[in-house]
Structure formats: C-alpha cells, structure tokens
Amino acid sequence: MxxxxxxxxxxxxxxxxxxxxxxxxxxxxxxxxxxxxxxxxxxxxxxxxxxxxxxxxxxxxxxxxxxxxxxxxxxxxxxxxxxxxxxxxxxxxxxxxxxxxxxxxxxxxxxxxxDELRKGKKPSTxxxxxxxxxxxxxxxxxxxxxxxxxxxxxxxxxxxxxxxxxxxxxxxxxGVSDGYDKIISAQIPILINLSVANKQAFSVYHGNYIWSxxxxxxxxxxxxxxxxxxxxxxxxxxxxxxxxxxxxxxxNEGPISEKPSPIEHLWGDVSAAVGKVLYENKLVSTPDVAQLEPGKIAQLASFDFAPYLWGTNSRSRANNGIKIGWKPKFTDPKYFWDGIRNDFEHMKKEGAFSK
Ligand SMILES: NC(=O)c1ccc[n+]([C@@H]2O[C@H](COP(=O)([O-])OP(=O)(O)OC[C@H]3O[C@@H](n4cnc5c(N)ncnc54)[C@H](OP(=O)(O)O)[C@@H]3O)[C@@H](O)[C@H]2O)c1
Missing domain, CATH: 3.40.50.720 (NAD(P)-binding Rossmann-like Domain)
Structure with a gap:
C-alpha cells in the first residue's frame, strides 16, 4: 500500500x-x-x-x-x-x-x-x-x-x-546528511563561522557544559x-x-558524574577542537580558546539565542528509541570528534572562508 x-x-x-x-x-x-x-x-x-x-x-x-x-x-x-x-x-x-x-x-x-546561562556554573549531573x-x-x-x-x-x-x-x-x-540541499548541521558549523569572525575560537565562559x-x-x-x-x-x-x-x-550506565560519558561532549572541548582546526588552516592566529560572556556572543552572532547553543547543559538518553528497536550506528565518540573536522572541510569546500 x-x-x-x-x-x-x-x-x-x-x-x-x-x-x-x-x-x-x-x-x-x-x-x-x-x-x-x-x-x-x-x-x-x-x-x-x-x-x-x-x-x-x-x-x-x-x-x-x-x-x-x-x-x-x-x-x-x-x-x-x-x-x-x-x-x-x-x-x-x-x-x-x-x-x-x-x-x-x-x-x-x-x-x-x-539549563540557564550562568558564570561559574558546573557541568550538570x-x-x-x-x-x-x-x-x-x-x-x-x-x-x-x-x-x-x-x-x-x-x-x-x-x-x-x-x-x-x-x-x-x-x-x-x-555528521553530513544524505539530504538534498542543506546537508550540515547548525550548532557546530555556526561555532566555526563565529570563531573565524571572532579571530579566535571561543567558549561561553569556561565552556564546561555537557550535551548529548x-x-x-x-x-x-x-x-x-x-x-x-x-x-x-x-x-x-x-x-x-x-x-x-x-x-x-x-x-549499564553507572552513577552520572560531572564528566561527559562517551556519548556526550563538553562544549569547551568542541571549542578547543574548532580552535585547532582553524589554527591548522591559518584562519586564526592561536589555537587557544577565548572565554566570552554570553552578551558578546549574542552580539557576534546577531541573535540572542546563540550563547544558549554552547552555554547550557542538556543531557538526555534515548531509552524509548532503543526499546522500540532503534539501532544507532555512529555512537563511537570518534564519529562525533571527526565530525567537527568534516563540517569544517565541507564549509571550506563551499567557500565559507574564502570571502
Ligand atoms: N541541527 C540540529 O542540531 C538541531 C537539533 C535539534 C533541533 N533542531 C531544530 O530542528 C529544526 C530543523 O533543523 P535543521 O538543522 O534541519 O534546520 P535547517 O537545515 O535550517 O532546515 C530548516 C528547514 O525548514 C525550512 N523552513 C524554515 N523556516 C521555514 C518557513 N518559515 N517556512 C517554510 N519552510 C521553512 C527550511 O527551508 P529553506 O530551505 O527554504 O530555508 C529548511 O527546509 C530547527 O528548528 C532546529 O532549531 C536542530
């Protein structure tokens, strides 16, 4: 049918x-x-x-x-x-x-x-x-x-x-999608673009926030x-x-700690990976990550929600999907970390940094 x-x-x-x-x-x-x-x-x-x-x-x-x-x-x-x-x-x-x-x-x-944006906030458990x-x-x-x-x-x-x-x-x-028009994501590609505009990779305050x-x-x-x-x-x-x-x-996950599990990341670590790839490609003069206030990031991005993209904790577990038989294949952390470089390469190929 x-x-x-x-x-x-x-x-x-x-x-x-x-x-x-x-x-x-x-x-x-x-x-x-x-x-x-x-x-x-x-x-x-x-x-x-x-x-x-x-x-x-x-x-x-x-x-x-x-x-x-x-x-x-x-x-x-x-x-x-x-x-x-x-x-x-x-x-x-x-x-x-x-x-x-x-x-x-x-x-x-x-x-x-x-959660909320707050200076000194810890990774959430x-x-x-x-x-x-x-x-x-x-x-x-x-x-x-x-x-x-x-x-x-x-x-x-x-x-x-x-x-x-x-x-x-x-x-x-x-990851790069099999779609037909826009095929890369938003959160990390926007961070890459804004880091180039900022002439240095950055995190929201210290960047120690965990996302799945x-x-x-x-x-x-x-x-x-x-x-x-x-x-x-x-x-x-x-x-x-x-x-x-x-x-x-x-x-069989044990107690939840302030460290990301292998299926999660710390936004500060993503910023560091962005700094590294931009530095290697001579798009910034240092691989170091600047710690910025949310207001500065909102200004850089020209939208108020921007600091929430990398300045919050959001830890989730997809129990329902697994229970109905979903079998995700890209759970190994290497796919996520390689994904940052892949996004960068895709953006470079599309001419994002040649203006
Ligand atoms: N990417 C992520 O990591 C993520 C995670 C969770 C939730 N989300 C949310 O999920 C939604 C889709 O995300 P995405 O990453 O797929 O975004 P995207 O790549 O920007 O795609 C958005 C799609 O919606 C269409 N669209 C947007 N506004 C429209 C409007 N007013 N009328 C008709 N079509 C409209 C766009 O059409 P055009 O091609 O014409 O622009 C495009 O086809 C967003 O709201 C996003 O915030 C994204």
Missing part, C-alpha cells in the same frame, strides 16, 4: 535526511509532498530526487496550505522550525477535525531541557530519560525553548485519538522506524508518552 506523506523542512538538514530515508525505504512505499518556500527550491529538490516527490509552494505562515496538506495525507513529518507556533496550531486544527487515521512525527530539540522522566518532560516550564510548540503538539492525541503523535527531540546533531549528540543518519533512521511501527499498528509510546530523544544511551 502507498502511504501519503506531507513533510516540512525537507530542503534542510534534518528534513533532507528524513526525506532521503523515506524515499529509500524498503518496507513501505511513500508518496511524498514537500512544502518548499519557492520555485527555485522546488526545482532543485525535484531534480535531486529524480522527480521522486511532489512539491507544494508555501511557508510555515501559510496556514491554509498546511491545513490542506495535513488533511490530505496519511503521515505528517514536521522538521522545519521547532519554534513556529502558528504552523503547529495549523497542524493541530487540521488534525483535531480529521476522521482518518493519521500519523504525526514532529521535531523538537533538547534545548527544551537546557541531571540526565533526562525519555521514558522515566516523561512526567517531568510533559510539565517543563512554558518558557523553556521549544516548549510552546511541544505543548501544542503533545495535546493533539488527547483531542483526537485517531492521530498517533510522536515527538523526536534531537540533541546536538552532527546524535549522528544525522541515525536520527533519520529513528524517524522512519517510528513511521514504520505506527503504520504497522504496533504499540509504541505515543501521545504524551511518545517523546523520543535523538541521542544515545550507555549500556
């Missing part, structure tokens, strides 16, 4: 990987309609997928386009903007009134469990588990990043049980695994319990 999918964000990093994995899935046939912002993007996506999809032109602000597509399709995969409230409301409106069984796979991000900590996750403060949209999405299944809702909440995503991470190809497999299980009608956590961190787990 062919299942009809509506996807947002498929010219992007996450959405491109998910689209690729849907189109290459061996168990199901998907007829995909992708929301794209303009004709140029549509043409590029069509060419690069060998006309394997349909496109619809529109933005997340075009509520009527979104509602129409949500009503028409069996599966909705939302990967475009985890903070866009009006499109989440449009998705909710369309789904709440829908009689046909529908699957919604929504994207969030683990800044939702991030607080770890969130997507199964055991689910009540805490469901009652996170409304002012946490991404939370306003999460709140809308997580209530949909209560309003209409015909809609199976899962939220995939990725940590720091790394996930390879984009592992993440894509999690999306498609969930679609597969829900299509087959298998019982997997969904609705308010359907929260899936895009991060890894540590088998």
């Amino acid at each position: 062919v299942s009809k999918v509506f996807i947002t964000g498929s010219t992007g990093y996450i959405g491109g990987q998910v689209l690729h994995d849907l189109l290459h899935n061996k168990d199901h046939q998907f007829e995909v309609t992708a929301l794209v912002r303009n004709e140029t993007k549509a043409k590029r996506l069509l060419e690069r997928t060998n006309n394997g999809i349909k496109t619809v032109i529109g933005s997340l602000d075009d509520a009527s386009v979104i509602e129409e597509q949500v009503k028409k399709n069996d599966i909705v995969v939302n990967t475009a903007d985890v903070d866009h409230v009006p499109s989440a409301e449009a998705i909710e409106r369309a789904l709440v009134g829908k009689k046909e069984q529908t699957i919604l796979v929504h994207t969030s991000g683990t800044s939702v469990i991030g 607080k770890v969130y588990y997507d199964d055991e900590s689910i009540d805490e996750i469901n009652t996170l403060d409304h002012n946490q990043p991404h939370r306003p949209v999460d709140e809308i999405i997580l209530r949909i299944n209560e309003k209409n049980p015909n809609v199976k809702v899962v939220v995939i909440c990725p940590s720091a995503i790394f 991470h996930v390879h984009v190809k592992d993440l894509g497999e999690l999306y498609v695994l969930l679609v597969d299980k829900l299509l087959k009608g298998e019982s997997v956590p969904q609705g308010r319990k359907g929260y899936y961190f895009g991060s890894y787990v540590v088998e």
Whole structure:
C-alpha cells in the first residue's frame, strides 16, 4: 500500500535526511509532498530526487496550505522550525477535525531541557530519560525553548485519538546528511563561522557544559522506524508518552558524574577542537580558546539565542528509541570528534572562508 506523506523542512538538514530515508525505504512505499518556500527550491529538490516527490509552494505562515496538506495525507513529518507556533496550531486544527487515521512525527530539540546561562556554573549531573522522566518532560516550564510548540503538539492525541503523535527531540546533531540541499548541521558549523569572525575560537565562559549528540543518519533512521511501527499498528509510546530523544544511551550506565560519558561532549572541548582546526588552516592566529560572556556572543552572532547553543547543559538518553528497536550506528565518540573536522572541510569546500 502507498502511504501519503506531507513533510516540512525537507530542503534542510534534518528534513533532507528524513526525506532521503523515506524515499529509500524498503518496507513501505511513500508518496511524498514537500512544502518548499519557492520555485527555485522546488526545482532543485525535484531534480535531486529524480522527480521522486511532489512539491507544494508555501511557508510555515501559510496556514491554509498546511491545513490542506495535513488533511490530505496519511503521515505528517514536521522538521522545519521547532519554534513556529502558528504552523503547529495549523497542524493541530487540521488534525483535531480529521476522521482518518493519521500519523504525526514532529521535531523538537533538547534545548527544551537546557539549563540557564550562568558564570561559574558546573557541568550538570541531571540526565533526562525519555521514558522515566516523561512526567517531568510533559510539565517543563512554558518558557523553556521549544516548549510552546511541544505543548501544542503533545495535546493533539488527547483531542483526537485517531492521530498517533510522536515527538523526536534531537540533541546536538552532527555528521553530513544524505539530504538534498542543506546537508550540515547548525550548532557546530555556526561555532566555526563565529570563531573565524571572532579571530579566535571561543567558549561561553569556561565552556564546561555537557550535551548529548546524535549522528544525522541515525536520527533519520529513528524517524522512519517510528513511521514504520505506527503504520504497522504496533504499540509504541505515543501521545504524551511518545517523546523520543535523538541521542544515545550507555549500556549499564553507572552513577552520572560531572564528566561527559562517551556519548556526550563538553562544549569547551568542541571549542578547543574548532580552535585547532582553524589554527591548522591559518584562519586564526592561536589555537587557544577565548572565554566570552554570553552578551558578546549574542552580539557576534546577531541573535540572542546563540550563547544558549554552547552555554547550557542538556543531557538526555534515548531509552524509548532503543526499546522500540532503534539501532544507532555512529555512537563511537570518534564519529562525533571527526565530525567537527568534516563540517569544517565541507564549509571550506563551499567557500565559507574564502570571502
Ligand atoms: N541541527 C540540529 O542540531 C538541531 C537539533 C535539534 C533541533 N533542531 C531544530 O530542528 C529544526 C530543523 O533543523 P535543521 O538543522 O534541519 O534546520 P535547517 O537545515 O535550517 O532546515 C530548516 C528547514 O525548514 C525550512 N523552513 C524554515 N523556516 C521555514 C518557513 N518559515 N517556512 C517554510 N519552510 C521553512 C527550511 O527551508 P529553506 O530551505 O527554504 O530555508 C529548511 O527546509 C530547527 O528548528 C532546529 O532549531 C536542530
């Protein structure tokens, strides 16, 4: 049977990987309609997928386009903007009134469990588990990043049980994606770009904050695994319990310490690796890392959220994914650390440093 999918964000990093994995899935046939912002993007996506999809032109602000597509399709995969409230409301409106069984796979991000920016703060020992900590996750403060949209999405299944809702909440995503347009991530590439602009790599204060991470190809497999299980009608956590961190787990993990586990990183260590690669490439005059105040970083980046990207702790464990049979392949730390250099090389090839 062919299942009809509506996807947002498929010219992007996450959405491109998910689209690729849907189109290459061996168990199901998907007829995909992708929301794209303009004709140029549509043409590029069509060419690069060998006309394997349909496109619809529109933005997340075009509520009527979104509602129409949500009503028409069996599966909705939302990967475009985890903070866009009006499109989440449009998705909710369309789904709440829908009689046909529908699957919604929504994207969030683990800044939702991030802590505050504070000088002298230590690495946190607080770890969130997507199964055991689910009540805490469901009652996170409304002012946490991404939370306003999460709140809308997580209530949909209560309003209409015909809609199976899962939220995939990725940590720091790394690796080059199999997507069709933008194929590298944001957090580390932005740090690389801003370090060049700053003429020195930097951390937020001392940089001793821990985050979990996930390879984009592992993440894509999690999306498609969930679609597969829900299509087959298998019982997997969904609705308010359907929260899936895009991060890894540590088998038989002992007590949590202030040191990152092998499936996590310290942002200060990432800054040091960035300093090293930029220094080797003569883009900065020292490999040392400057300790900057959040305000200076926000100014450098021209957006207020920037220091939160590298100045918070966000430690998560993807228990739910593992329980449903997700088998991530890029858990070895070398993939994450090599990923920094790979991002740099990709950016260099694209001419990011030749201006
Ligand atoms: N990368 C990570 O590590 C990570 C981790 C967790 C959560 N997230 C969040 O997940 C979301 C996607 O991340 P990403 O890294 O895939 O971002 P990305 O590479 O910038 O891709 C964003 C995608 O959404 C589309 N889009 C954005 N705003 C839109 C709008 N107003 N109307 C229509 N389409 C729109 C973009 O279209 P165009 O091609 O036209 O720009 C692109 O296809 C973001 O909200 C991000 O904050 C990212």
